[in-house]
Amino acid sequence: MDAPIRWVSKLHHWLLPWRCLLCGDAGANGIDLCADCAAELPRNTYCCQRCALPLSISTPLCGRCQRKAPPWDAAWAPFRYAWPLDRLETRFKFSRDLAAGRVLATMWRRAPRPRELPQLILPVPLHHRRLRERGYNQALEMARPLASVLGIPCRHDILLRMRHTDAQTGLDAVERRRNLRGAFALRNAAILPAHVIVLDDVLTTGATLAECARTLKRAGVERVDVWALARAPISGNGM
Numbered sequence: 001m002d003a004p005i006r007w008v009s010k011l012h013h014w015l016l017p018w019r020c021l022l023c024g025d026a027g028a029n030g031i032d033l034c035a036d037c038a039a040e041l042p043r044n045t046y047c048c049q050r051c052a053l054p055l056s057i058s059t060p061l062c063g064r065c066q067r068k069a070p071p072w073d074a075a076w077a078p079f080r081y082a083w084p085l086d087r088l089e090t091r092f093k094f095s096r097d098l099a100a101g102r103v104l105a106t107m108w109r110r111a112p113r114p115r116e117l118p119q120l121i122l123p124v125p126l127h128h129r130r131l132r133e134r135g136y137n138q139a140l141e142m143a144r145p146l147a148s149v150l151g152i153p154c155r156h157d158i159l160l161r162m163r164h165t166d167a168q169t170g171l172d173a174v175e176r177r178r179n180l181r182g183a184f185a186l187r188n189a190a191i192l193p194a195h196v197i198v199l200d201d202v203l204t205t206g207a208t209l210a211e212c213a214r215t216l217k218r219a220g221v222e223r224v225d226v227w228a229l230a231r232a233p234i235s236g237n238g239m
Contacts (some may be wrong), residue, residue: 018030018032018033019032020032020034020037021033021088021097021100021103022034022037022087023036023037025037030106031102031103031106031107032099033103033107038107040083041079041084041085041107042079042080042085043078043079043111044077044078044079044080044230044231045058046058047231048060048061048062048064048065049061049074049075050062050069050070050074050075051065051070051075051203052075052076052203052226052228053065053231053233054231054233064234070210071210071213071214071217071224072198072209072210072213072224072225072226073223073224073225074114074226075203075225075227075228075231076113076114076225076228077227077228077229077230077231078108078111078112078229078230079107079108079111079229079230079231080230080231080233081202081204081230081232081233082233085229086230088100088103089104089201089229089230092104092138092201093134093201096134096135096136098136098141101138101141101142104142104201104229105141105142105145105146108229109145109146109149113150116225117150117152118152118193118195118197118223118225119152119153119193119194119195119196120152120153120155120192120193120195120196121146121147121152121153121154121155121196121199122154122155122159122196122197122198122199122212122216123137123139123140123142123143123154123156123159123199123200124139124198124199124208124209124212125137125139125156125159125160125161125184126139126161127161127162127163127164129164138201139199139200139201140154140156142199142201142229143156146199146227157188158186158187158188159184159186159212159215159216160184160186160187161183162182162183162184162185180207180208180211181211183211184211184212185215186215186216186219192219192220192221193221194223195221195222195223195225196216196221197224197225197226197227198212198213198216198225198226198227199226199228200226200228201228201230202228202230202231202232203226203230203231203232204232204234205234206226209226209228212224212226213226
């Protein structure tokens with residue numbers, strides 16, 4: 001931690017002490033999360049390199065990806081979507097708890113990074129109707145600080161959501177794919193580089209990220225990877 005960051009952290013601690021959003025104890029390491037709760041966040045240490053599905057050992061392709069590979073080339077999700085991360089994510093995404101979002105974004109920035117970095121990060125967009133309802137795009141709020149620390153451009157005006165869709169929560173994998181078909185489009189596709197990341201907060205069935213990846217591949221992008229803060233286990237419905 002450099003001198004300016006240490007000074008800001010000390011000033012914040014004096015004026016408004018960090019407080020753990022999960023247990024209420026004193027925060028640690030410059031965030032509203034204590035050391036014990038931070039250690040409890042479930043890391044996605046062993047997973048499929050193609051879809052980031054949590055596994056007992058890491059592998060290039062899990063059984064699902066061997067049967068039917070997703071349209072993207074690789075995935076990175078440093079956490080598993082489980083307790084207590086899921087509580088923070090729900091507060092951020094559905095309860096407008098921006099403090100929870102800052103904690104999650106900070107933990108993502110501090111996670112071990114993939115070896116190959118992209119030339120551009122594109123957060124999954126919200127339709128303007130959903131954006132008005134929520135007040136912010138959680139994927140964009142996650143993408144900006146991560147892009148800044150990695151030194152990678154982040155654009156929210158290239159990948160667009162053209163069609164309002166039903167909420168994905170509660171839909172199975174087939175319904176999610178059907179719900180998102182043709183929902184995305186590109187603006188200024190000619191400026192897209194060869195290696196692009198599509199970023200979302202949580203990767204569940206992968207339907208949203210898959211439709212985004214297909215849109216980019218159709219536009220000629222050579223490599224599309226997907227990044228998500230957390231990867232959810234997959235039920236029997238599949239990706």
